[in-house]
Amino acid sequence: MTFKVFIVEDDEMLLSLLEKFLQKYGFETFCVKNFDQLLIDFRSFQPHLVLLDINLPKYDGYEWCKQMRNISKCPIIFISARDSKMDQVMALEYGADDFITKPFDYEITLAKIKSHLRRAYGTYSALSHQRIIELDGLQLNLDRLTLTWKSNTVELRNTEAKILDLCMKQIDCIVSRDQLLENIWDDQAFVDENTLNVYIRRVRNKLDQLHLNGALQTIRGEGYRLTPIWREII
Template sequence: MANILIADDEKEIIDLLKLYLERDGTVIFEAANGKQSLEVLEKEAIDLIILDIMMPELNGFEVTKKIREQSSIPIMIISAKIDTTDKIFGLELGADDYITKPFDPLEVTARVRAALRRNYELNQQQRQPEQIVVRELTLDMGQCLLIRQGEEIPLTSVEFKVLFLLMNSPGQVFTKEQIFEAGWEDSYVVDDNTIRVCISKLRNKVGEHNIKTIRGLGYRLEK
């Protein structure tokens, strides 16, 4: 049974999502603003947070930044802000997904299931201490860490999934569809902006020279 926090200053949105998500047996916690959401996270063992951007006290971007300073909990932003720049900014701060309002609650439920499944699988991997080494890069499966030249670099769950795909088969070219399916477990909708942001963040962590763009095909990790 998963604990999900819904942070939104519109009670109608919380009630709608709660109606659908509770059908899966999840326990729903509520927050009406950014400050309350952080207080809930301190007190409860939350497995995923659904976060609005435009909230009083602290907005969703500020909350995402604060959470990412200490946790890799899945963050799903649901917002009326539809500009691509807002979406990219949210993903760059560390959000795992970004859905615009108005939304289909069935789609949100499906994405929540996928995010929880990814996080569960990641936790299972963490119980099996293994390492994948490619040149100066070491992916520590036990700690969900990238180690580069002795420096420990934390990864979000999506970044870990994508980097595992690349490092597990260095030199192999992976299409955007394959990367999206590995990181987000959605093969039917490929979001180019989401992939570009993820690859850009990974390049900052592994080194620009280690991930190569193959024009018209996808990406590969250099051997």
């Protein structure tokens, strides 16, 4: 498995050195260049770990950490010349997992990166306890809110994940609208009839992005059926 590291650093020389060092050890890297689309790049790259400075354009590292933490549980390590106790406390309170002060030792930094990756994705990590449903290569991760087929992954909204969860558990069987409403919304009385239709369209769109067009079928008057067409195209 090739781990992906998202590097948020505005010192171009340090950025280049850090990127080359990590690539030397087999990591795939993404270096932020345009801070106006940092979160767009973050979502697209889907890193396993983030290296994050504090003093940055647009927002400081604390704010970026908070925004990334809202959409991901991946390890975040601050690397900064600001070495006060308060800076380190703030980093941890905003959701970071570790703090390395500049100037830093590359070997120690590498060891910390590997340590956090083992904890997050190793055999004794919380990942082994994540709620993951897999059917012949189609993988739904209910904690990370992702759907993966082959090498492609799409992000899901919580309700989209719930729909897929129910359909994958009853693969090739009809799931009624009432079942979906009962399992997804606590109080059906406040759910507009068209709301489910909107989410079904969104789920189909996510499946289409994975080239699984037609996998979620409408059974008129009864409900929906997820057909495992991916078994035919493995």
